[in-house]
Amino acid sequence: MPAINPALASTFRPPVMEARRWIEGVSFPPERPLINLSQAAPVAPPPEPLRRAMAEAALNRADAHLYGPVLGRAELREAVAREWSRAYGGAIRSDEVAITQGCNQAFCAAIQSLAGPGDEVILPLPWYFNHKMWLDMQGIRTVGLHCGQDMIPDAETAAALVSDRTRAIVLVSPNNPSGAEYPAETLRAFRDLARERGLALILDETYRDFDSREGAPHDLFADPDWGEVLIHLYSFSKAYRLTGHRVGALITGPARMVEIEKFLDTVAICAGQLGQIGAAWGMANLRDWLAGERAEILARRDAMASGMAGLDGWRVKGCGAYFAWVEHPYRMGSAELARRLVHEAGVLLLPGTMFMPEGDAQASRHLRIAFANADRVGIAALLQRLAAFRP
Template identity: 80%
Template sequence: MLPLNPALAATFRPPVMEARRWLEGLSLPAGLPLINLSQAAPVEPPPEPLRRAMAQAALEQPDAHLYGPVLGRAELREAVAGEWSRAYHATIQPGQVAITQGCNQAFCAAILTLAAAGDEVILPTPWYFNHKMWLDMQGIRAVPLHCGPDMIPEASAAARLISDRSRAIVLVSPNNPSGAEYPAETLRAFCELARSRGLALILDETYRDFDAREGAPHDLFSDPDWGDTLIHLYSFSKAYRLTGHRIGALIASATRMIEVEKVLDTLAICASQIGQIGAAWGMAHLRDWLAGERAEILARRTAMAEGMAQLSGWRIKGCGAYFAWAEHPYDLSSPELAQRLLYKVGVLLLPGTMFMPEGDPDAARHVRIAFANADREGIAALIGRLESFRP
């Protein structure tokens, strides 16, 4: 038998793929179409003008088919720096921006510049499972930081978890899986904690375009020395429906970019050229369209919160961006509940055990609902099925 990396072997399998396997051989009754709320991703292609711009680039720009700069195309790095400077009332330089193959790669690159096997990274729970998977693969210990009932982590609690092996704290806001939007003062407190203890603060704002708040969600970039502590992550997948083109961004100090470039060159050389062209075009031309997308997601959020409030025994702990994190009322573990919901009422969602440490009792009591995959009519259908469900 060939050797197997023990850290990789010990890493759990991708949860979304596990949920998809539940669909194999599934036969739902007539009139009960599947409501698939398992994965947080747009289910429609990019808007037609964006697709046309990308198709035109494929036909007319020879460099769209060649290797590009490891840290990304200049026009996209400049666009990100300009937009982030405007949105966060700060000054961010193109040399502080790297374009990655999706936000997952941005996270992987950030971690590789910070930590090695045996080190520790603090993750609030429930955590984004791909973050946990990458740490496990690298032999880096994920230290769970339990959130309160409002799903907001506390810097004071994180301070008690820091050891001499700690290298970073990771925050996701708006959060996946809970939907919670972290207050600006929470993010500031974590940044100050990280700086005082010599750690990095990795802030994943994949869902920033769907934050319910107006204006900048924090002031971390206003600090002229932000690069000493902050590493910021972003994804173009959700905002512009570019999931298949895998375009993300990492914003950090120019000094750290030297190390990021090593990682990206080794993993993929560069992100997709056509995807980068599409992202830059979208930033330049789709501001109004994106505002409409945000308004629709916020309307779905309202429909989800109001609908869930009608269900006896269910309790929404967090609801925002693409997600609701819900406590269920049944005497079942969340994996068993998730499968029964699928087989009995045709609803596919993910159990809390996919987002929390093994053995955590809270995991069995919660589920993640990726409600952004359903329109308001679909959300109403979901509420009806949950109401009719009998274990």
């Protein structure tokens, strides 16, 4: 057999796909169907008006089927620049926006522009596993930053982890997997640390549309020199249910955008045109609909937090956007517990071991629940099954 890239071979397999293998061949009775809260993705298609707009484009716009600009369609880049400038009280130009094949590709592009084998990147723990996977594949060392009991990372603690090989700090807010919403002062502290130490601050705001706070969650873009430090990432997948169309965004300064364009042209040439058309249409026409989506997710968040508070021995460490990060009360580790919940409760969740370094004591104590995939009736059923579980 020909050689396999050792960095790729040593990277763990995709956790969501691993969890799906746990349910292969398992029968779930009609009175207790599977509650699948393993993946953070809308389970319904985009709203019908958006689908109709995309269908019209597919039928009548030739450019919907051709290569487009590497950095994205002009109308979508301009729409993002306008909306982000308004929402964050800053000044963002369209040439500082790139459209990517989902937010994962935006992260890969950002890292590729910053670091190489032997370099280091700081990730708060628990981490988003695809971030860790990409760093492993590139031979970049992940430096884990443990968060406090409120799941908020601390910039002073991070400062002690910075070495001469550190290239970036990555933050996700609202967080995947913990659901924590990082305070504006926390983000400013990390921006200041990054600027002082000559690092990039990568801020992934995939779930910004479902933040429980009103108004801008931070003022980083109000800094006239934001482009020297900040690399902002976003996904249209959650807001407009465009998961299968893979549309994300990256916002950075012009000098770095030159390097981003090289990466995107090499790995994909461009993001899909229909998805970009759909995202631009959604931004222009679905503001009220998106507000309703946010209200529903926040109602599910409240149902999850209040319901978990009534479960004996369970503890919610973070709850927001699509996720709850919970501490379980059992002696067994979370990896064993997650498998047993499939067979004994008809519930599919991800164990904390998928989000933390091997051997970390906190990993075995926690589970991630992607509660946004269930309505309030489904959340009530989940809580009943967890309450009835007897290991």
